[in-house]
Amino acid sequence: MIKVEWFYWLCGIFFVLIALQVLNDRTNPKRLGSAAFWGILGLSFGYGTFVVNKTAPSWILGIAVIGLAVLAGSGFPGKGEERTTTPAERATFADKFGNKLFLPALVIPVVAALFGAWLAKVKLSDGTLLLQSGSATIIGLGVASLLALAVAAALLRPRSPAVPLHEGRRLLEHIGWAAILPQMLATLGLLFNASGVGKAVGRVTDHLVPKGSLIAAVALYCIGMAVFTIIMGNAFAAFPVMTAAVGWPLLVQQFDGTPAVVFAIGMLAGFCGTLCTPMAANFNLVPAALLEMKDQYGPIKAQIPTAIPLLGCNIAIMYFFAF
Secondary structure, three states, X not given: OEOOHHHHHHHHHHHHHHXXXXXXXXXXXXXXXXXXXXXXXXXXXXXXXXXXXXXXXXXXXXXXXXXXXXXXXXXXXXXXXXXXXXXXXXXXXXXXXXXXXXXXXXXXHXXXXXXXXXXXXXXXXXXXXXXXXXXXXXXXXXXXXXXXXXXXXXXXXXXXXXXXXXXXXXXXXXXXXXXXXXXXXXXXXXXXXXXXXXXXXXXXHHOOOOOOOHHHHHHHHHHHHXXXXXXXXXHHHHHHHHHHHHHHHHHHHHOOOOHHHXXXXXXXXXXXXXXXXXXXXXXHHHHHHHOOOOOOOHHHHHHHHHHHHHHHHHXXXXXXXXX
């Protein structure tokens, strides 16, 4: 059986290698704090296995998360001297390979879809599943990423096997602490739900939705997903709160909606909020920084005219196809 933990360990090894690179970079004025940030993150991936298996205390991971937050709040990680291709060299590669540069990126969704739709059902001779149950998509994403790396290496023929690692570090240093923002916000959503925020919101929505009005319930769920995403910065953080408040009790239990359709479209409605908020720093502010845009809110301003009608489309699609 292929286990998802193997790919978590691989992620952990990657971040530890990044930490060692940063630690040895004398040009980085924040190298110690930066190395600590990536090192703690990398070691957390491996330690998490023991927490899941209940062979190690979970509070240590909690301290690690607090440590990451403190380092991020203190201005870490920082940037060092880039040891990768120059902008001129990258422009030359772009002219030389053209649209072939998209091949590695296209490998990822295709392979991940094959794993999730087909290999997830394959069984070994002893009757056990080939892929760990419930983790086929994540395993597929890990395998797809490795295949994409191999395709990119075969296409571009880098001068050293370490080039992908240096490029990974370059991107991570541009993104900074925002690279782990989605995971942090998703965890925040689970904490909100566990603390009863979803139930509290549900009691409020009982007074807002007219009894027996399906369209009002659908609109409230979708708009609520978008608004909570704008506030929290991530649809994964908004999802458990709004689903516990409206999605499950009203749309599924009361109106007999199809759960898969309701929740999938609900996430899409949340993503409409992602397009409109600076809280989604990794989606909106980081690209502006990478592209050196004069207006750091430029992506948001360009996306709002699409986000609002798209939210309306999601409401209509859920209303007509989920019930």
